[in-house]
Amino acid sequence: MHPTDLPAYMAHVGAAARRAATAMAAAPSAAKDTALRALARRLREQAAGLAAANAKDLAAAAAAGLAAPLQDRLKLTPAIVATVAEGCEQIAAMADPVGEITELKRRPSGISVGRMRVPLGVFGMIYESRPNVTIEAASLAIKSGNACILRGGSEAIHSNLALAAVVRESLVEAGLPGEAVQLIETTDRAAVGLLIADPASVDVIVPRGGKGLIERISREARVPVIKHLDGNCHVYVDAEVDLDLAVRVTDNAKTQKYSPCNAAESLLVHRAQASAFLPRIGALFAAKGVQMRCCADSLAILQSAQLSGADLVPATEDDWATEYLAPIISLRLVGSLDEAMAHIARYGSHHTDAILTTNHANAMRFLREVDSASVMVNASTRFADGFEYGLGAEIGISTDKFHARGPVGLEGLTSLKWVVLGQGEIRN
Numbered sequence: 001m002h003p004t005d006l007p008a009y010m011a012h013v014g015a016a017a018r019r020a021a022t023a024m025a026a027a028p029s030a031a032k033d034t035a036l037r038a039l040a041r042r043l044r045e046q047a048a049g050l051a052a053a054n055a056k057d058l059a060a061a062a063a064a065g066l067a068a069p070l071q072d073r074l075k076l077t078p079a080i081v082a083t084v085a086e087g088c089e090q091i092a093a094m095a096d097p098v099g100e101i102t103e104l105k106r107r108p109s110g111i112s113v114g115r116m117r118v119p120l121g122v123f124g125m126i127y128e129s130r131p132n133v134t135i136e137a138a139s140l141a142i143k144s145g146n147a148c149i150l151r152g153g154s155e156a157i158h159s160n161l162a163l164a165a166v167v168r169e170s171l172v173e174a175g176l177p178g179e180a181v182q183l184i185e186t187t188d189r190a191a192v193g194l195l196i197a198d199p200a201s202v203d204v205i206v207p208r209g210g211k212g213l214i215e216r217i218s219r220e221a222r223v224p225v226i227k228h229l230d231g232n233c234h235v236y237v238d239a240e241v242d243l244d245l246a247v248r249v250t251d252n253a254k255t256q257k258y259s260p261c262n263a264a265e266s267l268l269v270h271r272a273q274a275s276a277f278l279p280r281i282g283a284l285f286a287a288k289g290v291q292m293r294c295c296a297d298s299l300a301i302l303q304s305a306q307l308s309g310a311d312l313v314p315a316t317e318d319d320w321a322t323e324y325l326a327p328i329i330s331l332r333l334v335g336s337l338d339e340a341m342a343h344i345a346r347y348g349s350h351h352t353d354a355i356l357t358t359n360h361a362n363a364m365r366f367l368r369e370v371d372s373a374s375v376m377v378n379a380s381t382r383f384a385d386g387f388e389y390g391l392g393a394e395i396g397i398s399t400d401k402f403h404a405r406g407p408v409g410l411e412g413l414t415s416l417k418w419v420v421l422g423q424g425e426i427r428n
Helices: 004-028 031-043 048-062 069-075 078-093 132-143 154-173 190-196 211-220 243-255 271-286 294-303 317-321 337-346 360-369
Strands: 101-106 112-119 121-127 147-151 181-183 202-207 233-237 264-270 291-294 311-314 328-334 351-354 374-377 414-421
Touching: 004 112, 004 121, 004 181, 004 190, 004 233, 031 078, 031 101, 031 132, 031 154, 031 317, 048 069, 048 078, 048 154, 069 154, 078 132, 101 264, 112 121, 121 132, 121 190, 132 147, 132 154, 132 181, 147 190, 154 181, 190 211, 190 328, 202 211, 233 243, 243 271, 243 351, 264 271, 264 291, 264 337, 271 294, 291 294, 294 311, 294 328, 317 328, 328 337, 337 360, 351 360, 360 374
Parallel strands: 121 147, 121 202, 147 181, 233 264, 233 351, 264 328, 291 311, 291 328, 351 374
Antiparallel strands: 101 112, 112 414
């Protein structure tokens, strides 16, 4: 059905997804893995066609004056195609979570009670810019036995349509329903409103994009949403710390890449280490053009260090809660672990926070008490990623507290139901 009558089109897509979800939930692992390997092969075989489709989007973006970083995210380079193809093969090689029974326990009544992992059903994913997300979402949907409805950004419509066609061909080749992965074929923004308000067709929505998009989805959705709004990630340098480690990890957490949601935005430093640590990290930040928005005490220390090229600015109250996604970091001195954790609790976004310390007790307290989706000891926040966590891929990061928290991979697209095994037992 062509998307001219939008409500009818969306109803058709939803009904097809629901039918496909039933088939996918029952699909054998071998069929799902065959589809994923076929998808990897077809991506490589059709690289030229995908590049031609992507060129249309890039030309339209340039003509529309889209910002350079946004144009960069649109690119579907041969390297990106190779990476997503390899990702499909990696997911095919992973264990199938569907149907796994765990925690099976025999009860005094004679029954055995356990939990079985099952697909969510149909998930809708709304995302911006990066067309490779189409393949990441599709591959995870296939392996987890779900159906999905994808709505990419209008700026990537030609790329996404071409990729969706490759996915459909691969599903059919494996004997699975082609409608298990559907891309909404219209750029009409009203389609999003219809998708997120249709619990009959969709079980969960996953928005992936800017804060404005995610706020809109969270506000208007009538189905559950797996999301995170901000990535105000903290690095806390403790009183007892290996300074070389602290400098290396803090630098990586902030400067390895500025745009991801797991980049460090706030740096907390124990006063006991301020005079030794700040000039060293400040020199690195200055060399890389990172602006430091400082509390009064940290500003005084950095100014006295006379760092060449340092961009030092007094911090405002707003800085403590800001996700910059840019070469800017807020910097504050604290007098204790408790003060650091209180700052994170007040200003953080529950995404990813790290402590750098040689004090085991402090490390364990930080892990237990910091209420974030990922909490780290002596490691860069940039590791908060599905691939780095061994999930194969992810459809996003969740800072919610229901079943999916942190990077959402295969298990995050499944839930657990109770199963009971008996031999004719009856309840007295």
